[in-house]
């Protein structure tokens with residue numbers, strides 16, 4: 335579907351948005367409506383967020399132009415790269431959000447269905463197509479899946495949102511094994527299919543419901559999942575409406591019911607897809623890195639002589655001016671594009687060594703340690719439903735870490751969510767924090783629930799274990815003590831934790 339064909343829908347968006355800002359529509363009413371256009375009112379109801387749907391986290395030069403031009407034109411002062419591979423613009427006025435949502439269509443960006451009970455941005459391993467060691471490029475399959483799902487926005491009423499993703503390797507960066515529907519690539523060029531998984535309250539691993547499927551058949555599996563969700567999803571109780579609750583409803587019959595829907599899908603229509611490989615025909619130019627050594631933030635691609643530059647703005651919030659600078663620099667590089675990762679990292683791909691050096695210089699304000707590349711949702715200062723300001727906590731921790739003089743790796747990448755909705759994916763962090771509250775002398779104080787030992791990865795994924803509740807003010811001291819202990823061992827956090835789970839608990843105990 336051509337992006338411009340959505341234009342008509344936005345007339346209603348503008349009408350209701352204006353009613354909201356005129357006080358004629360309540361916050362909950364507006365939330366229920368605007369999410370369907372990828373927009374929410376921020377906390378306090380005085381400004382809006384707009385989420386740019388970017389399938390697979392790909393930001394082409396055309397889309398980059400929109401991002402950069404919009405930041406300049408509307409003087410956007412807050413940008414967030416999300417864990418669902420989208421870009422959010424924040425602090426927008428009613429006029430700006432209405433204009434931007436429509437203008438985006440001219441650049442192939444459809445915000446429709448970016449929130450609310452719709453199929454969301456289809457996720458893809460960020461370096462798919464250029465990554466050394468990947469099983470195969472899954473992006474062409476994801477593109478077809480995305481088109482199909484967009485077609486459902488106006489035709490199917492889902493109980494809740496539906497997140498679909500594709501993973502190109504065992505790293506499972508998109509969490510294919512625990513999404514609403516995940517396609518995990520295999521070494522034989524086929525996919526395993528997982529469904530009804532997800533984070534949030536009562537997180538669940540997905541159910542393996544098909545193995546070794548032919549990629550040209552992925553739409554049948556999507557259709558089957560949609561049918562299953564419509565049949566067994568909970569339309570009454572919103573808190574139990576995500577697909578993972580169907581595991582409770584159907585129990586051992588889950589796979590059987592999925593298969594029934596799959597048979598129907600195959601019977602009803604031809605959904606075979608034709609997929610052509612994305613062509614990467616740029617070659618290296620023989621240039622080398624200045625001191626002959628590959629810089630830490632450079633990832634060699636499978637295309638000889640080409641590199642991806644990794645940039646992790648703290649908390650996934652690049653300064654808007656920096657993002658403009660990056661977009662403008664990338665426009666000048668042949669076949670370069672941005673790829674957004676589910677851990678809020680950005681990659682600039684298809685650079686020669688010389689081009690990579692330039693991008694490295696522009697992006698030198700990002701994380702320079704593993705801990706600095708930690709993940710945080712946008713947090714409660716902006717998000718209406720949040721409990722705690724995860725961004726504030728992360729910014730403070732990253733600032734403090736610089737004074738602690740720890741070797742890189744002594745502290746892991748941590749994941750912070752402002753509430754149980756898990757947008758900061760706290761369950762998969764080696765260390766995770768989730769916004770909450772702790773009573774001190776009978777009074778509620780800002781706090782976070784501590785989790786440990788979560789991880790993604792296809793065969794080793796697990797959700798972190800809940801350890802206890804820590805006051806927000808105590809978290810820096812705890813992490814400093816932990817970092818010092820790990821540093822003394824000479825190991826990194828992962829290696830240290832293997833044999834020191836009990837020590838971890840002892841370090842945490844006084845702060846809980």
Ligand code: SF4
Pocket residue numbers: 711712713714717718719720721722724751752753754755756757758
């Ligand atoms: S985790 Fe909670 S606070 Fe953070 S963005 Fe999601 S809903 Fe908002």
